Amino acid sequence: MRVIYPDGDGIAVIIPAGCGLSINEIARKDVPAGLPYRIIDEVDIPSDRTFREAWEADFTDPDGYGIGYEAWFAEQAAKQEEL
Numbered sequence: 685m686r687v688i689y690p691d692g693d694g695i696a697v698i699i700p701a702g703c704g705l706s707i708n709e710i711a712r713k714d715v716p717a718g719l720p721y722r723i724i725d726e727v728d729i730p731s732d733r734t735f736r737e738a739w740e741a742d743f744t745d746p747d748g749y750g751i752g753y754e755a756w757f758a759e760q761a762a763k764q765e766e767l
Contacts, residue, residue, distance in 0.1 A: 686729055687711040689721040689750065694737040697729060708748065713757075715750025723747045 685707050687698035700710045707723055715721045720743040730739065751759070 685723055686726050687715065687721050687723055688729070688741055689715045689719045690741070690743060691719075695739040695741050709756075711748060712751050713753050715752075717750055717752035717755060719750045720746030721748055721750055 685700065687700070687707065687710065688695050689698075689711075690696070698710065698714050700707055703710070705713070711721045711723060722741060722743065730736075
């Protein structure tokens with residue numbers, strides 16, 4: 685699975701690492717705040733990156749919106765304090 689989001693110059697692709705977080709949490713953390721994201725299969729990403737800036741994706745019904753890493757880490761710290 686991959687996370688994609690619009691980055692102003694086309695489509696950014698996040699390749700999750702085995703960090704123990706779900707794909708949704710990775711997306712919320714790593715996608716900049718307020719930007720929509722979609723979670724797609726790796727095979728749906730073109731293998732030819734020559735025209736990557738011309739890639740398009742429909743974000744009208746996203747899987748979620750990023751909150752950015754600072755907000756995500758603050759959220760995690762607040763959860764730890766509740767315990």
